[in-house]
Each structure stands twice: as C-alpha cells, then as structure tokens.
Amino acid sequence: xxxxxxxxxxxxxxxxxxxxxxxxxxxxxxxxxxxxxxxxxxxxxxxxxxxxxxxxxxxxxxxxxxxxxxxxxxxxxxxxxxxxxxxxxxxxxxxxxxxxxxxxxxxxxxxxxxxxxxxxxxxxxxxxxxxxxxxxxxxxxxxxxxxxxxxxxxxxxxxxxxxxxxxxxxxxxxxxxxxxxxxxxxxxxxxxxxxxxxxxxxxxxxxxxxxxxxxxx
Amino acid sequence: xxxxxxxxxxxxxxxxxxxxxxxxxxxxxxxxxxxxxxxxxxxxxxxxxxxxxxxxxxxxxxxxxxxxxxxxxxxxxxxxxxxxxxxxxxxxxxxxxxxxxxxxxxxxxxxxxxxxxxxxxxxxxxxxxxxxxxxxxxxxxxxxxxxxxxxxxxxxxxxxxxxxxxxxxxxxxxxxxxxxxxxxxxxxxxxxxxxxxxxxxxxxxxxxxxxxxxxxxxxxxxxxxxxxxxxxxxxxxxxxxxxxxxxxxxxxxxxxxxxxxxxxxxxxxxxxxxxxxxxxxxxxxxxxxxxxxxxxxxxxxxxxxxxxxxxxxxxxxxxxxxxxxxxxxxxxxxxxxxxxxxx
Numbered sequence: 072x073x074x075x076x077x078x079x080x081x082x083x084x085x086x087x088x089x090x091x092x093x094x095x096x097x098x099x100x101x102x103x104x105x106x107x108x109x110x111x112x113x114x115x116x117x118x119x120x121x122x123x124x125x126x127x128x129x130x131x132x133x134x135x136x137x138x139x140x141x142x143x144x145x146x147x148x149x150x151x152x153x154x155x156x157x158x159x160x161x162x163x164x165x166x167x168x169x170x171x172x173x174x175x176x177x178x179x180x181x182x183x184x185x186x187x188x189x190x191x192x193x194x195x196x197x198x199x200x201x202x203x204x205x206x207x208x209x210x211x212x213x214x215x216x217x218x219x220x221x222x223x224x225x226x227x228x229x230x231x232x233x234x235x236x237x238x239x240x241x242x243x244x245x246x247x248x249x250x251x252x253x254x255x256x257x258x259x260x261x262x263x264x265x266x267x268x269x270x271x272x273x274x275x276x277x278x279x280x281x282x283x284x285x286x287x288x
Numbered sequence: 289x290x291x292x293x294x295x296x297x298x299x300x301x302x303x304x305x306x307x308x309x310x311x312x313x314x315x316x317x318x319x320x321x322x323x324x325x326x327x328x329x330x331x332x333x334x335x336x337x338x339x340x341x342x343x344x345x346x347x348x349x350x351x352x353x354x355x356x357x358x359x360x361x362x363x364x365x366x367x368x369x370x371x372x373x374x375x376x377x378x379x380x381x382x383x384x385x386x387x388x389x390x391x392x393x394x395x396x397x398x399x400x401x402x403x404x405x406x407x408x409x410x411x412x413x414x415x416x417x418x419x420x421x422x423x424x425x426x427x428x429x430x431x432x433x434x435x436x437x438x439x440x441x442x443x444x445x446x447x448x449x450x451x452x453x454x455x456x457x458x459x460x461x462x463x464x465x466x467x468x469x470x471x472x473x474x475x476x477x478x479x480x481x482x483x484x485x486x487x488x489x490x491x492x493x494x495x496x497x498x499x500x501x502x503x504x505x506x507x508x509x510x511x512x513x514x515x516x517x518x519x520x521x522x523x524x525x526x527x528x529x530x531x532x533x534x535x536x537x538x539x540x541x542x543x544x545x546x547x548x549x550x551x552x553x554x555x556x557x558x559x560x561x562x563x564x565x566x567x568x569x570x571x572x573x574x575x576x577x578x579x580x581x582x583x584x585x586x587x588x589x590x591x592x593x594x595x596x597x598x599x600x601x602x603x604x605x606x607x608x609x610x611x612x613x614x615x616x617x618x619x620x621x622x623x624x625x626x627x628x629x630x631x
Contacts, residue, residue, distance in 0.1 A: 193387035196347055197401045197452075198376035200369075207403070211391045287432035288390035 076259060079246055084266060086160045087242035090232040094167035095225045102172045105131070106179025107205065117191070117201040127176075134173035139231050142170050143238050158239030167235060171228050178220035186212045215286035222278020226271045233267060243267055293324040295358075296456055296488045297346060302355035304341055304512075315341040317512045319355070323456075328482050328489045330503035330520065332535060335494055338512040343458050343492045347379045348372055360455075377405055380449035384461035386441040388433040394420065394444050395429040401452040419447040423477060439470035446477065456488040457481075463498060471495075475502050496535055500524065508532045525561045525600070526625060556612055557586065561625040562599040572601075575618050581606050583615060 105127060111117045112124040137145075143166045147157045150165040186209050194208045210217075233244025243263045251260025304316040315338045323329045333339045344350035345357050348364050357364045362375060380401070388397050398416040407415070420426040423443040433441055442462060449457055459478070463471040479502045482489050491503060499506050499520060507517045510531030516523055527536045562571070576582060584604035605612045619626055 196381040288434040
C-alpha cells in the first residue's frame with residue numbers, strides 16, 4: 072500500500088472518531104431530554120400529556136423513518152447555515168447529530184421504561200416531587216440500561232458517519248468510497264471495512280463493560 | 289375506649305370508581321372507618337377486594353371519586369400538591385416488592401426520605417445509620433439491595449420508612465413475599481416499632497395469621513365494601529358478616545359451613561366459642577358427666593388472638609329436641625357462645 076494511502080487512512084480514523092464522538096455527544100444533549108419527555112408524558116406517568124407525547128413521538132418517528140442518505144441531502148442547506156459549509160468532517164457532524172437524535176430518544180425512552188413502577192410509587196409515597204423522582208430515582212436506576220443503549224447508539228452513529236463520505240464528509244467511509252469504490256483498490260476497501268468493524272466492536276465492548284461496572288443488581 | 293383516642297385517619301363514604309375503555313368498576317363503595325393513634329390496624333380481604341386501593345387512598349396515591357379521607361386535621365383530597373408532598377413525609381409506606389433502589393447502597397436507600405425533606409448530608413447519614421440499627425442491619429450499610437435476602441430487604445424498607453419520623457406506617461402486603469419464619473420476624477419488628485415509637489401501623493394483608501398475630505383492630509373488606517370492623521378478638525370469635533366467616537373459618541363457605549358429614553340425619557350442628565377463661569375448663573367432659581349426654585366433636589381448634597387463648601369447636605348435638613336444649617343450656621350457663629351453623 073502506498074504511503075499516502077496509509078496517511079489518508081490514519082487521518083480517516085481520526086476524522087471518524089471526531090465525527091462519531093461529537094455527533095453522539097450532541098445527539099445525547101438533545102435526545103436524552105427528548106427521551107425523558109417521551110417517557111414522562113406517556114399514559115400513567117409523572118407528567119401525562121397526550122398532546123406533547125403525540126407531537127414529540129410523531130416528529131421522532133418521521134426522523135427515524137427517513138433513510139439517512141436522504142436526510143444527509145435534505146439537510147445540506149441547514150448544515151451550510153450552521154457551519155458555513157456542507158462538506159468536510161465538521162459539516163458531517165450536523166446531519167449525523169440530527170439523524171441520531173430520534174434514535175437516542177427512543178432508546179432512552181425504552182431504558183426508562185424498564186424501571187419498575189413500584190420504585191416510582193415508593194418515591195411518590197415518600198413525598199418526592201416529579202423532578203426529584205426523575206433525577207434521583209428513575210435516571211440512577213436506569214443508568215446501566217442507558218449505557219448499554221448508549222453503546223448501540225454510538226455504533227450506529229459510526230456506521231452513519233461512513234455514509235457521510237458520499238456527500239463529501241471525511242473519515243474512513245470517504246476513504247473506502249474514494250479508493251475502494253471509485254478507484255477499485257480492493258485492499259484499501261477491506262482495510263477500512265476491517266477498521267470500522269474493529270471500532271464498532273470496541274464501542275460495544277466498552278458500553279457493555281461500563282454498564283456491567285455500574286450495575287448493582 | 290376508642291372515643292378518647294386521637295383519630296389518625298377518618299374515612300367517610302369513600303368511593304373509588306375505575307374507568308377503563310368506558311367500563312366502570314367500583315373498587316371501593318361507601319367506605320367509612322377510623323384509625324386511632326398508636327394502634328395496629330389490619331385491613332384484610334381476598335385479592336381483588338379493594339384493600340390495595342384502600343391503602344392508596346390514605347396517602348392519595350389513588351384519587352377518590354366521593355367521600356373524604358382525613359389525616360389528623362387535614363382532608364387529604366383538598367391538599368395542594370406541595371402540601372400533599374409535605375404530608376406524605378409523615379405517612380410512610382412499605383410494599384410487598386420492597387421497592388428499594390438497586391443502584392443505591394442500603395444506607396443511601398434509607399437516607400432517601402431525608403434527602404427529600406432537605407436534611408443535610410451529615411445528618412442524613414447519622415439518622416440512616418440509627419434506623420439501620422433499629423432494624424438490626426447496620427453491618428449491611430454499604431451493601432447493595434441485590435445482595436440481601438427478602439427479609440433483609442424488607443428490613444431496609446422499614447428503616448427507610450422510619451427515617452423521616454413518620455406518624456403512620458402503611459404496610460401493603462409487606463410480608464406476602466416472605467416465608468413464614470421471616471414473616472414472623474418482620475411482624476415482631478413492626479410490633480416493637482409500634483410500641484417503642486408509638487407509631488400507628490396500618491397493615492393490608494390477605495393472611496389471617498398476620499392480623500391474628502399483631503393487629504389490635506381489623507376491617508374486613510369484601511367487594512369494595514367494609515363488611516365488618518372491630519377488635520380482632522371480637523371479629524375472630526364472633527364473625528357476623530359472611531366475608532368475616534369465610535376468613536375466620538377457612539375452607540368453609542356459608543353454604544356449606546360444616547365440611548364434615550353428620551353421623552345422624554336431622555342432627556343439629558353448632559359452633560361453640562370459648563373465650564380465654566372457659567378454654568381452660570374441660571367443658572365437654574363436664575357436660576358428659578353432668579348430663580349424661582354425648583356430643584360429637586366434628587372440628588376443633590384453638591388460637592391465640594390478641595394475646596388471649598381462644599378456642600372454637602364444631603359439635604353435633606344429640607338427637608331429640610329436649611336433649612339438645614339441655615346441652616345448649618349447659619353451654620350458655622358457662623358463658624360459651626353458641627352459633628348455629630346448620631339445623
């Protein structure tokens with residue numbers, strides 16, 4: 072393999088890590104509260120609210136049903152508005168974040184749903200207010216499950232980041248596309264694929280390990 | 289005696305209706321009862337009778353449709369959310385499934401009500417340790433609930449319930465998930481706490497033995513209605529309602545109260561109840577000696593109710609109206625209650 076390709080791959084690894092980390096982080100900043108809203112506004116929950124639950128749920132479902140590639144294209148004007156450009160690593164973070172938010176929200180909602188209702192009943196019987204219940208009962212009890220879900224979400228974002236290469240994003244996906252697909256350099260294709268697989272495995276292992284470490288039951 | 293005591297709870301005409309997809313279900317119907325300070329009050333009923341709903345109206349985990357629930361001088365249903373939360377801090381509750389937080393240590397669990405009450409960290413720790421001492425688990429303070437047995441979990445739950453110095457403790461089937469030996473230990477602990485801290489305890493259960501062992505008074509709930517309320521010894525020796533009879537005489541419903549066949553057609557079967565005093569006397573032997581008449585004992589048992597020994601016997605009387613009258617007179621003279629179960 073040529074030296075410049077090796078260099079490109081190393082740069083690609085770094086870009087992929089950057090894109091995945093920031094996109095996942097931003098997606099959680101928005102998706103975690105959205106997941107909590109979905110959970111608490113559901114029927115028989117702390118802030119039961121049919122309208123809010125239906126609207127948020129609807130928007131999230133639309134976001135989840137759009138193929139990511141289509142979302143990438145649709146978001147080009149928005150990406151330009153936010154970062155001033157629609158190509159490159161930084162620009163890819165915008166659609167990646169938007170694409171991951173609904174996935175994160177649903178994953179968070181399902182983790183919170185695993186908390187036994189008896190815990191919430193006990194909290195209410197102690198005189199805890201709804202916010203206290205969310206922060207001191209529900210979220211701590213759901214932490215191991217949230218971490219497991221987190222690993223799945225980060226791995227998904229990593230997969231999406233490879234797709235961002237199609238519209239001029241950076242990272243390993245772009246390299247696989249440029250060298251492997253357009254130039255038909257099979258070796259490069261396989262190396263990048265192998266690297267992506269290894270990265271997903273590392274993320275998954277880290278998530279499971281972390282979840283196990285904090286799980287007390 | 290009841291009139292002189294302070295009322296902790298007064299329920300009057302409480303009705304709760306659940307509505308599910310247009311179908312109405314009345315879980316509680318016109319329930320009125322009072323609980324007094326310092327007593328252990330039992331609420332017993334079959335599953336689905338409405339007792340779990342009833343206990344949840346006491347801290348307004350369930351809203352009611354009609355009637356009022358008063359806790360000391362407050363009408364629970366009229367309280368604003370903020371005041372309701374404040375008052376819930378003096379109404380502690382323990383559950384069948386313990387409901388401890390798995391992700392927090394025993395000590396952190398016990399300290400939770402104090403955190404809600406805004407107590408400082410150092411004081412929380414001190415009080416939580418004191419409560420763990422009360423339930424005998426101070427050595428488990430840094431363990432997580434998953435490592436405890438069922439009995440230990442319920443002890444932690446009791447410590448947690450006591451942490452904020454409540455005025456009343458609600459127990460929702462608190463021993464139903466525990467084996468008989470552990471149940472006994474938990475009941476003894478509840479009794480000790482009731483005496484030493486003068487804490488009013490309200491116990492929801494479907495187990496007769498729980499009420500027998502520690503309750504002072506009992507309400508029997510049947511189909512959302514209070515079938516009977518009274519001193520445990522009174523209700524147990526002289527159950528008036530069908531629901532009470534079903535509970536006191538297990539396996540004998542009102543249609544077929546005597547599970548044994550009479551040896552003679554047309555014989556009369558009665559249930560006689562001894563109180564603490566006459567149980568010591570060899571009544572049946574005396575009867576045979578004095579009158580020369582024999583009764584056939586079909587079933588007999590004694591139990592300790594509220595610390596006194598009680599016994600009851602189902603006996604078949606001899607044939608002949610005159611002989612039957614002689615036997616019944618004999619029992620009456622000795623102050624033994626006679627309850628006819630079949631003619």
